[in-house]
Amino acid sequence: xxxxxxxxxxxxxxxxxxxxxxxxxxxxxxxxxxxxxxxxxxxxxxxxxxxxxxxxxxxxxxxxxxxxxxxxxxxxxxxxxxxxxxxxxxxxxxxxxxxxxxxxxxxxxxxxxxxxxxxxxxxxxxxxxxxxxxxxxxxxxxxxxxxxxxxxxxxxxxxxxxxxxxxxxxxxxxxxxxxxxxxxxxxxxxxxxxxxxxxxxxxxxxxxxxxxxxxxxxxxxxxxxxxxxxxxxxxxxxxxxxxxxxxxxxxxxxxxxxxxxxxxxxxxxxxxxxxxxxxxxxxxxxxxxxxxxxxxxxxxxxxxxxxxxxxxxxxxxxxxxxxxxxxxxxxxxxxxxxxxxxxxxxxxxxxxxxxxxxxxxxxxx
Ligand code: SF4
Ligand SMILES: [Zn+2]
Numbered sequence: 243x244x245x246x247x248x249x250x251x252x253x254x255x256x257x258x259x260x261x262x263x264x265x266x267x268x269x270x271x272x273x274x275x276x277x278x279x280x281x282x283x284x285x286x287x288x289x290x291x292x293x294x295x296x297x298x299x300x301x302x303x304x305x306x307x308x309x310x311x312x313x314x315x316x317x318x319x320x321x322x323x324x325x326x327x328x329x330x331x332x333x334x335x336x337x338x339x340x341x342x343x344x345x346x347x348x349x350x351x352x353x354x355x356x357x358x359x360x361x362x363x364x365x366x367x368x369x370x371x372x373x374x375x376x377x378x379x380x381x382x383x384x385x386x387x388x389x390x391x392x393x394x395x396x397x398x399x400x401x402x403x404x405x406x407x408x409x410x411x412x413x414x415x416x417x418x419x420x421x422x423x424x425x426x427x428x429x430x431x432x433x434x435x436x437x438x439x440x441x442x443x444x445x446x447x448x449x450x451x452x453x454x455x456x457x458x459x460x461x462x463x464x465x466x467x468x469x470x471x472x473x474x475x476x477x478x479x480x481x482x483x484x485x486x487x488x489x490x491x492x493x494x495x496x497x498x499x500x501x502x503x504x505x506x507x508x509x510x511x512x513x514x515x516x517x518x519x520x521x522x523x524x525x526x527x528x529x530x531x532x533x534x535x536x537x538x539x540x541x542x543x544x545x546x547x548x549x550x551x552x553x554x555x556x557x558x559x560x561x562x563x564x565x566x567x568x569x570x571x572x573x574x575x576x577x578x579x580x581x582x583x584x585x586x587x588x589x590x591x592x593x594x595x596x597x598x599x600x601x602x603x604x605x606x607x
Contacts, residue, residue: 247282247283247284247291248282248283248284248291248292248293248298248300253300253302254293254298254299254300254302255298255299255302255389256296256298257270257272257290257296257297257298257299257389259271259272259297259414259416259417260272260296260297262295263278266280267279267280268292268295268296268297270285270290270297271414271416271417272290272336272385272386272388272413272414272417273287273336273385273386273412273413273414273417273450274412274413274414274446274447274450275287275336275412275446276414277290279291279292279297280292281293281294281295284300285297285336286336286338286445287334287335287336287386288333288334289301289332289333289334289386289387290386299387299389299390301332301333301334301386301387301390302387302389302390303359303360303361303390304332304333304359305330305331305332305359305360306330306331306332306333306381306382307330307602308328308329308330308360308365308368308602308603308604308605309329309330309600309601309602309603310326310327310328310329310372310374310596310599310600310601310603311326311327311329311378311600312324312325312326312327312565312596312597312598312599313325313326313327313375313376313406313594313596314562314564314565314567315327315565315600316329316378316380316406316408316429317429317467317469317501317503317538317540318406318427318429318465318467319467319499319501319536319538319548319550319560319562319587320465320467320499320536320550320585320586320587320588320589321376321404321406321426321427321465321467321587321588322375322376322404322588322589322590322594323560323567323589323593323594324567324593324594324595324596324597325374325375325376325593325594325596326372326373326374326375326594326596326599327374327375327376327377327378327406328365328368328369328372328374328376328377328378328403328603329377329378329380329381330360330365330377330378330379330380330381331344331379331380331381331382331384332382332386332387332390333382334382334386334387335382335383335386336383336385336386336410336412336446337383337410337412337444337445337446338444338445339433339443339444339445340443340444340511341443341471341473341505341508341511341514342508343471343506343508344381344382359605360605362390362393362394362396362397363397364605365377365394365397365398365605366394366397366398366400366401366403367401368603368605369398369401369403370401370403372603374403375403375404375594376398376403376404376405376406376426376427377394377395377398377403377404377405377406378405378406378407378408379391379394379405379406379407379408379409380406380408381408383408383409383410383412384407384408384409384421385409385410385412385413385417385421388417388420388421391407391421391424392420392421392424395424395425396424399424404426404427405424405425405426405427406425406426406427406428406429407421407422407425407427407428407429408428408429409428409429409430409431410430410431410433410444410446410451411428411430411431411432411450411451411454411455411458412446412450412451412454413450413454414450415453415457418454418457419461422457422458422462422464423462425464426464426465426588427464427465427466427588428458428464428465428466428467429466429467429468429469429501430451430454430455430458430466430467430468430469431451431468431469431470431471432451432455432468432469432470432486432490433451433470433471433477434448434470434476434477434482434486435448435477435482435483435485435486435489436448436477436482437449439476439477443476452489452493455468455493455494456493456494459493459494459495459498465587465588466498467498467499467500467501468490468498468499468500468501469500469501469503469540470486470500470501470502470503470525471503471504471505472502472503472504472505472517472521472522472525473505473511473514473517474505474514474515474516474517474518474521475514476514478517478521478525480524480528483502483524483525483528483529484528484532487500487528487529487532487533487534487537488532490529490534491532491533491534496533496534496535496553497535497536497586498534499534499535499536499537499538499586499587500529500534500536500537500538501537501538501539501540502522502525502526502529502537502538502539502540503517503522503539503540503541504516504517504519504522504539504540504541504542505517506541519539519542519544522539522540522542522544522547523539523544523547525537525539526538526539526547535553535586536550536553536586538562542564543563543564545561545562545563545568548562548563548564549561549562549568550562550585552578552580552581552583552585553583554578554581554583555578555580555581555583557571557578557579557580557581558571559571559572559578559579559585560572560593564598565597565598566597566598567593567597570592570593572585572589574591576589
């Protein structure tokens with residue numbers, strides 16, 4: 243629980259995933275943290291808390307800024323490749339990962355970080371005006387600002403703009419169902435494959451994340467890909483990658499793409515070295531050996547490891563170098579142009595041409 247109380251003047255909106263406990267506290271039911279709150283107290287995520295006997299959100303309509311990114315940066319390699327995605331986040335997070343790469347936002351205790359106020363309609367309009375095919379809720383976990391994310395998603399879908407959640411999947415079943423019903427795609431962090439790692443390094447548990455992944459695969463049409471940031475000595479053993487990738491194939495099937503990305507020392511993990519490229523290459527090899535059809539390395543230059551290859555004929559389908567696309571060998575239906583094999587993903591006749599650019603967008607007040 244956070245020590246910073248909700249002040250009388252703080253702007254808040256009501257939420258619905260919570261219930262009263264017999265001891266007078268109120269429990270937030272959005273995520274497996276299950277924060278039990280006294281009046282005025284904030285939850286661990288800092289942005290939800292109890293005010294006037296209900297759980298409220300304090301970040302509705304407030305963003306940490308807007309950026310247009312390549313969709314490959316989320317990372318999503320099989321969702322409208324080459325297109326641009328209008329990206330934003332808010333503040334706070336419901337995990338406390340020591341290696342967080344966005345800690346300035348996710349650990350923010352300063353609402354001043356939330357520079358840009360924007361209505362859902364204004365965001366959908368801005369995405370449309372900038373030619374973005376999708377809007378991404380990213381930088382911090384949208385689970386904790388789900389009311390805002392859901393309203394933005396509704397405004398986007400009304401304009402045929404898709405929605406992307408970049409999340410750790412640490413969300414409880416009721417909230418999960420509503421949240422993902424408004425998403426077209428997701429990148430879910432599978433941070434490690436041991437409960438010990440989740441417990442010691444992220445302050446969470448592994449099983450709820452696995453439950454979310456099974457839910458996404460078997461109960462929704464959301465296109466999703468997985469990302470694991472490999473941290474030397476913590477979650478990068480061949481045994482752990484072997485167990486993780488076997489689990490993925492057995493429980494989610496071979497078509498969920500997996501990204502193994504490089505760690506750079508950050509936040510509270512300055513004592514760990516960056517991930518050697520060989521570790522990423524090895525992880526990708528293990529995934530492929532265990533039957534994952536699409537496995538990628540990330541945060542390094544590695545054309546072979548970042549391109550999409552046909553799982554059947556092994557031909558090159560989409561050439562990639564970091565966020566830059568090259569050759570394209572899918573037909574109009576998203577099949578391999580060499581052998582006709584259907585390729586899992588959301589593809590159109592041709593790739594987008596956004597390239598690796600990053601463009602900051604200022605919203606008009
Ligand atoms: S979203 Fe999770 S961390 Fe935030 S208040 Fe609710 S239960 Fe606690
Ligand atoms: Zn093929």
